[in-house]
Structures are given as structure tokens and as C-alpha cells.
Amino acid sequence: MSSQPSASASVASSSRVLEHPDRSAIRLEAVLHALSDPMRLRVVRTLAAHGSEMACSDVELDVSKSTCTHHFRVLREAGVISQTYRGTSKMNGLRRADLDAVFPGLLDSVLAAAEGEERRLAAAH
Amino acid sequence: MSSQPSASASVASSSRVLEHPDRSAIRLEAVLHALSDPMRLRVVRTLAAHGSEMACSDVELDVSKSTCTHHFRVLREAGVISQTYRGTSKMNGLRRADLDAVFPGLLDSVLAAAEGEERRLAAAH
DNA sequence: GTCGTAGTACGGTAACTGTCAAACTACGAG
DNA sequence: CTCGTAGTTTGACAGTTACCGTACTACGAC
Numbered sequence: 390m391s392s393q394p395s396a397s398a399s400v401a402s403s404s405r406v407l408e409h410p411d412r413s414a415i416r417l418e419a420v421l422h423a424l425s426d427p428m429r430l431r432v433v434r435t436l437a438a439h440g441s442e443m444a445c446s447d448v449e450l451d452v453s454k455s456t457c458t459h460h461f462r463v464l465r466e467a468g469v470i471s472q473t474y475r476g477t478s479k480m481n482g483l484r485r486a487d488l489d490a491v492f493p494g495l496l497d498s499v500l501a502a503a504e505g506e507e508r509r510l511a512a513a514h
Numbered sequence: 515m516s517s518q519p520s521a522s523a524s525v526a527s528s529s530r531v532l533e534h535p536d537r538s539a540i541r542l543e544a545v546l547h548a549l550s551d552p553m554r555l556r557v558v559r560t561l562a563a564h565g566s567e568m569a570c571s572d573v574e575l576d577v578s579k580s581t582c583t584h585h586f587r588v589l590r591e592a593g594v595i596s597q598t599y600r601g602t603s604k605m606n607g608l609r610r611a612d613l614d615a616v617f618p619g620l621l622d623s624v625l626a627a628a629e630g631e632e633r634r635l636a637a638a639h
Numbered sequence: 640g641t642c643g644t645a646g647t648a649c650g651g652t653a654a655c656t657g658t659c660a661a662a663c664t665a666c667g668a669g
Numbered sequence: 670c671t672c673g674t675a676g677t678t679t680g681a682c683a684g685t686t687a688c689c690g691t692a693c694t695a696c697g698a699c
Contacts, residue, residue: 405665413638417631421550421624425543426657446675453659458677460657477666477675492627494619499546502617506542513538530695551687571645578689583647585687602645602696640699647694655686663678669671 405474407465412487415468420492423467424499428452428460433469433483437500442482444475530599532590537612540593545617548592549624553577553585558594558608562625567607569600 423429428450435448450457461481464470468487473480488496548554553575560573575582586606589595593612598605613621 413634417624417627418550418552418555421546421555425546425550427543428657430543430546444675452657454676455660455678456658461676463656474665474676477673479676492623492630494623495627498617498619498623499542502542502620505617509538553687569645577687579646580648580690581688586646588686599646599695602643604646642699643697645694645696647692649690649692651690652688653686654688656684658682658684660681661679664676666673666675668673 407472407474407479409465409471409484410468412468412491415487415491417492417495419467420469420488420495423463423469426460426463428456429464429469430499430503432460432464432481434500434503436470436481436483437496442473442480444478444480446478448481532597532599532604534590534596534609535593537593537616540612540616542617542620544592545594545613545620548589548594551585551588553581554589554594555624555628557585557589557606559625559628561595561606561608562621567598567605569603569605571603573606 424433431450432448436443445457445461448457450460452460461470461472461479465472468484470481471484483496485496549558556575557573561568570582570586573582575585577585586595586597586604589606590597593609595606596609608621610621
């Protein structure tokens with residue numbers, strides 16, 4: 390049902406391999422659902438701003454480690470991020486190419502929307 | 515906290531008035547959550563394709579009336595649609611101007627994404 | 640006034656979801 | 670080998686959500 394991580398992710402460097410949906414198995418509702426949670430949207434915005442892959446622990450969320458694991462898994466299973474183990478760490482990256490191919494402009498419009506909303510809310514306080 | 519329906523909706527023609535969030539109270543997460551459900555996405559696509567306002571009963575969903583009421587309310591409370599009573603019917607319209615002002619390009623990219631996904635899934639069968 | 644329709648409120652069910660602590664595994668450093 | 674860290678799994682809890690049937694309200698037609 391799944392394949393190896395997309396081309397944007399490096400080859401796994403441990404025996405632990407993570408399942409990712411094929412580009413063709415990415416569904417809009419799962420993507421929108423994944424992005425509708427504030428924690429996960431924050432992850433995605435952080436990865437987008439950073440540009441290159443980041444370890445889970447480098448993305449600062451104010452929740453427990455088990456909750457972090459939960460949220461990263463939802464993003465991976467929706468096809469929004471790719472994940473690869475590097476020793477004890479797991480490196481995460483946006484599946485930008487896949488998402489832009491399947492839903493052109495969606496990711497950027499969500500990121501821009503979040504940016505704009507954050508600025509408006511900051512200005513309102 | 516809410517105001518009268520946005521300018522895109524007509525004046526209410528009955529004593530029943532529905533609360534709608536101000537443009538400034540529309541939140542991205544609520545919008546994405548509202549659009550991540552297949553029933554609600556169908557409503558929004560139908561309203562988008564139709565162009566002008568439609569009655570609840572004119573949007574064909576394969577669920578009970580009480581479930582329809584639930585979904586339309588989620589869309590209204592997220593600020594995605596405006597609703598106005600007309601006799602026994604309730605007229606619904608996309609809050610296109612508000613959504614485009616608050617999250618430029620988001621609605622169109624979601625609609626295009628849904629369109630593209632539908633075509634790909636239809637071609638795959 | 641009655642009648643039919645659109646839509647609602649309520650209570651219920653079942654599944655989902657986000658949260659966590661605790662115990663765990665996998666890995667690299669030493 | 671031990672140790673520390675990253676991340677996981679499990680079970681639990683509480684809240685949310687989509688679904689429904691039923692009884693209801695509001696409205697217009699007559």
C-alpha cells in the first residue's frame with residue numbers, strides 16, 4: 390500500500406523503515422484534516438520555513454513526546470511529510486514536490502493563510 | 515460575538531436570524547477543519563459550482579436531515595458559508611469575498627484540488 | 640384554521656481525537 | 670559492555686464528532 394519515502398527524502402540509514410503513502414494515495418481530506426490541527430500546522434510551517442529536513446526534537450511543540458509522535462505520524466500518513474531515521478533521530482521534510490504535483494498551490498496558500506492570520510492576531514493584541 | 519450575515523447575503527426575511535462570525539473572527543483551523551469532511555467539501559463545491567445561493571435541500575447529500583443541519587452549521591460557524599431564512603427554506607452561499615480577503619487563494623486552491631482529485635479517482639476506476 | 644415542507648433540537652450511539660504517563664526499543668558515544 | 674537520548678507503544682481519559690430517529694418549530698399554501 391505504501392512505498393519507500395519520496396525522492397526528497399534520503400535513503401533510510403537504519404533498519405527502521407517508515408511507510409509513506411504513494412503520491413497517488415494522497416487524499417485531500419486527509420491533508421486538510423492533518424493541517425487543521427494547530428500543532429500539526431505549526432510543524433508544517435516550521436519545516437517550510439526551515440527549508441531542509443529537521444529532527445522531530447528540533448520542532449518545538451509544547452506537548453509531550455508521545456503526543457509529538459502522534460502528530461508527526463498523522464502528517465506522514467496523510468502524505469504531508471516524509472520521515473527517515475538517522476541514528477536515534479528521525480528527520481522530517483515536507484513532501485513539497487508531491488503536494489504541489491497533486492494539489493497545485495494548496496500548500497503555499499495554506500502557509501500564506503497561516504502567516505497572514507498570525508500577523509493579524511499579533512497586531513490585534 | 516457575531517454580527518449579521520456578510521454583505522454577500524440578503525437581509526433576513528423572517529424573524530429567525532443566524533449568527534455568523536465576523537470576517538476578523540474567521541480562523542484558518544476552523545476553515546480547514548470544516549473543509550476536511552467529505553460531506554462539507556461537497557456542499558462547498560456544489561455552492562461554488564452553482565454560483566448563486568442554494569437552499570439546503572437543493573444540495574444533495576446522502577445523509578439524514580439532522581446530519582445535514584449539523585454540517586451546514588459547522589460551515590457557517592467556520593465562516594465558510596452564509597445562511598439566510600426564506601420562508602421554510604434556508605439559503606446558503608459561499609462567503610467568497612470574506613474568505614478571499616482573509617486567506618487569498620485558499621478557497622480556489624482547495625476547490626481546484628478537490629476537482630483534480632475527483633478526476634484522478636474517476637480515471638483510476 | 641389545517642396541511643405539508645424545510646429545517647431544528649435533543650438524546651443517543653459509536654468512533655475518532657488529542658492528551659498524557661509509563662514502560663519500552665533503537666541507536667550512538669564512550 | 671553501560672549510559673543517555675530520541676522516539677515509540679500502550680492504555681487510559683476526556684472531549685469531539687458524525688451519524689441517526691424522533692418530536693418539534695416556523696413558514697407558506699390553501
